[in-house]
Amino acid sequence: MRSCDLPAALYVWACMPITPYLARQAFEPEVIETMSAAFVATCDALHLKVGDDPATRLVAEKVIELAQRGIRDPDALRATTLKEFGLSD
Numbered sequence: 001m002r003s004c005d006l007p008a009a010l011y012v013w014a015c016m017p018i019t020p021y022l023a024r025q026a027f028e029p030e031v032i033e034t035m036s037a038a039f040v041a042t043c044d045a046l047h048l049k050v051g052d053d054p055a056t057r058l059v060a061e062k063v064i065e066l067a068q069r070g071i072r073d074p075d076a077l078r079a080t081t082l083k084e085f086g087l088s089d
Contacts, residue, residue, distance in 0.1 A: 017050050021060035031067060038077030039063045045082060045089075 016036035027035070042059050043050050050056060062081045071077050079089045 018060055034074050035063050035067050037074040041078040042081045
């Protein structure tokens with residue numbers, strides 16, 4: 001699933017848009033990749049640009065929270081995030 005052409009050590013930090021929101025929380029690289037995919041897909045569904053603003057931060061925090069609860073499928077993370085915000089898929 002890797003799409004960035006960087007060494008593995010830099011891949012997680014440079015190519016996964018959710019990493020700035022992790023606040024030193026430890027996740028396996030595969031989980032970070034799943035959360036990143038869900039984060040981008042949720043932002044797309046909400047017509048938000050991925051960046052550091054309050055709306056995208058809220059989306060990232062919700063995706064991280066749901067992943068901590070055990071949701072590890074990117075489609076399920078996106079759908080559940082939207083549902084948590086009172087929106088449908």
